[in-house]
Amino acid sequence: MTWLSELFGGGKPVIETASLRDAAKLAQLHAASFHRGWGEGEFESMLAERNTLAHRLRFGRKIIGFAVSRMAADEAEILSIAIDAPQRGKGLSRNLLLTHLGHLAGRGVRTIFLEVEENNLPARRLYERTGFAVVGRRQRYYDHGGEQLNALLMRRDLS
Numbered sequence: 001m002t003w004l005s006e007l008f009g010g011g012k013p014v015i016e017t018a019s020l021r022d023a024a025k026l027a028q029l030h031a032a033s034f035h036r037g038w039g040e041g042e043f044e045s046m047l048a049e050r051n052t053l054a055h056r057l058r059f060g061r062k063i064i065g066f067a068v069s070r071m072a073a074d075e076a077e078i079l080s081i082a083i084d085a086p087q088r089g090k091g092l093s094r095n096l097l098l099t100h101l102g103h104l105a106g107r108g109v110r111t112i113f114l115e116v117e118e119n120n121l122p123a124r125r126l127y128e129r130t131g132f133a134v135v136g137r138r139q140r141y142y143d144h145g146g147e148q149l150n151a152l153l154m155r156r157d158l159s
């Protein structure tokens with residue numbers, strides 16, 4: 001048994017392309033993970049666009065994470081990534097993100113950007129560990145119920 005299948009009682013989470021049918025579940029995961037959740041309709045519109053790439057992390061019949069990007073020519077932006085709260089801290093996001101990046105590379109993407117809230121240490125660590133570097137900082141970029149937080153702009157080049 002690998003460490004991953006041990007963690008999941010014999011099964012193993014799988015990473016798959018997400019489709020329109022996942023919109024409701026992704027919206028639910030997003031709402032549980034971010035201050036301003038995106039609704040099912042927003043996910044439906046996003047997933048219907050040709051320049052959107054989305055992956056889901058599935059364990060059995062349950063979707064426990066997702067990553068979604070928007071592509072433009074040879075650049076892409078990671079719009080969102082989340083893991084269901086009870087499944088965090090197990091290293092699952094790294095495989096999900098690396099697989100997602102591999103698919104972006106396969107679609108001709110050479111440079112990836114993303115924004116992350118400065119105090120979001122698990123996310124920053126995830127991005128640093130997957131090859132992203134800070135290339136900019138936006139002061140008071142996010143407003144979380146009156147609390148203004150800085151954003152870091154990160155970039156990774158794919159070879």
Ligand SMILES: CC(C)(COP(=O)(O)OP(=O)(O)OC[C@H]1O[C@@H](n2cnc3c(N)ncnc32)[C@H](O)[C@@H]1OP(=O)(O)O)[C@@H](O)C(=O)NCCC(=O)NCCS
Binds near residue numbers: 081091092117120125
């Ligand atoms: C960010 C997120 C996707 C990471 O997923 P995950 O599968 O739980 O991540 P991991 O278990 O691989 O942890 C990521 C890293 O952060 C570290 N970490 C976890 N909690 C931490 C904390 N409170 N402080 C500092 N580092 C922390 C882990 O040790 C790991 O680093 P390592 O690989 O060096 O051990 C997940 O926390 C999440 O869904 N958060 C809510 C949504 C979100 O913020 N998304 C990112 C938006 S930019």
